[in-house]
Amino acid sequence: MKLKSTLFAATAMALTAFGADAAEVKRLGLAVTNLQADYFNQIKIGVEEYAKELGIEVITVDAKNDGATQVSQVQDLLTQDIDALIYLPAGAAAAAVPARLAKAQGIPVVNVDRNADDEPGDTFIATDNATSAYEVCKHVIGLAGGAGKMIMIHGQKGTTPEVERTKGCMQAIGENPGVELVAQQWSNQWSQAEGLDISQNLLQANPDVTIIFGQADGLALGAAQGVKVSGVEQRVYIGGFDGDTTALPILAEGGFDATATQQVRGIGRLAVDSAVKLAAGETLPAEQLLPGYLTTPENAGEYVAEHP
Template identity: 80%
Template sequence: MKLKATLMAASAMALTAFAPASAEEVQKIGLAVANLQADYFNQIKLGVEAYATEKGIEVITVDAKNDGATQVSQVQDLLAQGIDAFIYIPAGAAAATVPARLAKAEGIPVVNVDRNAEGEPGDTFIATDNAASAYEVCKYIIDQAGGEGKMLMIHGQKGTTPEVERTKGCMKAIEENPGVEVVGEQWSNQWSQDEGLNITQNLLQAHPDTSIIFAQSDAMALGAAQAIKVSQMQQRIYLGGFDGDTTALPILAQGGFDATATQQVRGIGRLAVDSAIKLAAGEELPAEQLLPGYLTTPENAPEYVAEHP
């Protein structure tokens, strides 16, 4: 299948530069996840655990449930359990620097995934190229709308790396289309479907002439799609999401919304483990390792459903 070949080639190119190192230096990895209720984070967790198991490495996983204070406490417990490396997805922007600082003070290498901590970055940071992928999604839905219209933006958790980068990428597409006007925007707390529904309902009431919506996660896009359906707007509203969630891709394939950026979630998990091994062995890695996301529409979504994850 053409898509499968493309995905394998892109993943191979991204991972070849960081070929697996010996696991001898790493016997136990601590994995701190922001919120396992989110499909995206759960898929990364599964990627980390499956790949680490192949290498005979134990993974201790903790779930902060989007609470920064809880995550700090969980990381303190992880450090007390003698982990050799730390893979870290911050639960939010506020206390994001503390876990990385605690681990580094113990001489434990830190691999930040998806979100980096401003002022206290990990030894390497792994993510999708959020800005480039958000640009592609917003460019697509704007083009579908004829290059003009009133637009809403439903942001992720304010100040987190994905929210900042996805905003930046989408704004680039908007700036290239002077006929598009952002008439409303709102930030979420948990990137959730319920938030997408409630935020979109409120914004559509205030801006009933909206024709374009960018929701910064697929969960929020699904909520926005519900809100559009309930609102019974007369005009066509073009809707983009982000993530390529396993729950959202089949709905996208059926035309439930218009576009997303599919991330290499399991590949991110594997790269995080390889990076932890290399760092523990004393190797230096790039400050950032960004993997491509793939523009996904109803036309090609069935192929992603078949290949994902």
């Protein structure tokens, strides 16, 4: 098993010593989707801890999943003399507006987790969602013997991770003709409560399902609850995504079957690194994708111990 030193090697290699460039950056704006979600909170911690090491102030705002609120928050951030904006869009609909506003003022934008096709950030940082979702779905399909009826519980429709995780899982389904995707539904909050409600409804209509992919660990945990309360007799194999600090211990105990553990604080550190470089006038790749790690009950315990 590869522990933390290897788990975050890709991120560590991307971080550099800044010298005078870092000293020129005094303040960053951080616009976060929803700090009630562990995933986003861990990215925030990664940004703030690393920025503190570099002597950079971070002004953080939480949109609580509301796009209009986030637009207003970013407008306010842009009046506070920030050198760059680290931006985690609260939804697909208004994702382009804050980036457009920042760029109009000459402020570089680092988009994290979600991007907007019509107004992307100067660089986009995320987990390689498609590849990681493919690995999770391939794994749970394999556990089910490569065949069976399947449900997919999506994240927020149209957001980058939802689109990419769908793409990856559909690839795995396409490679297994014995698998039939019998139902799918989109969530709004990627939450455990939604995972429970959606899985109960879909299992009532499809009681012979043996595979479920929830596009976030919250959705997968809710689906695991839904399987229990629905009273289905067959074994149902459940995959999630994120490697949340709350979900990994449950996975280690066999509460569900697989997830993709993201380098959440590493993503935050890379976002700061990128913001500093952009503020110094450097050009960065349009996308910076970090690997997610297939995590199962067999290796989850070590990810729990080594989680950042």
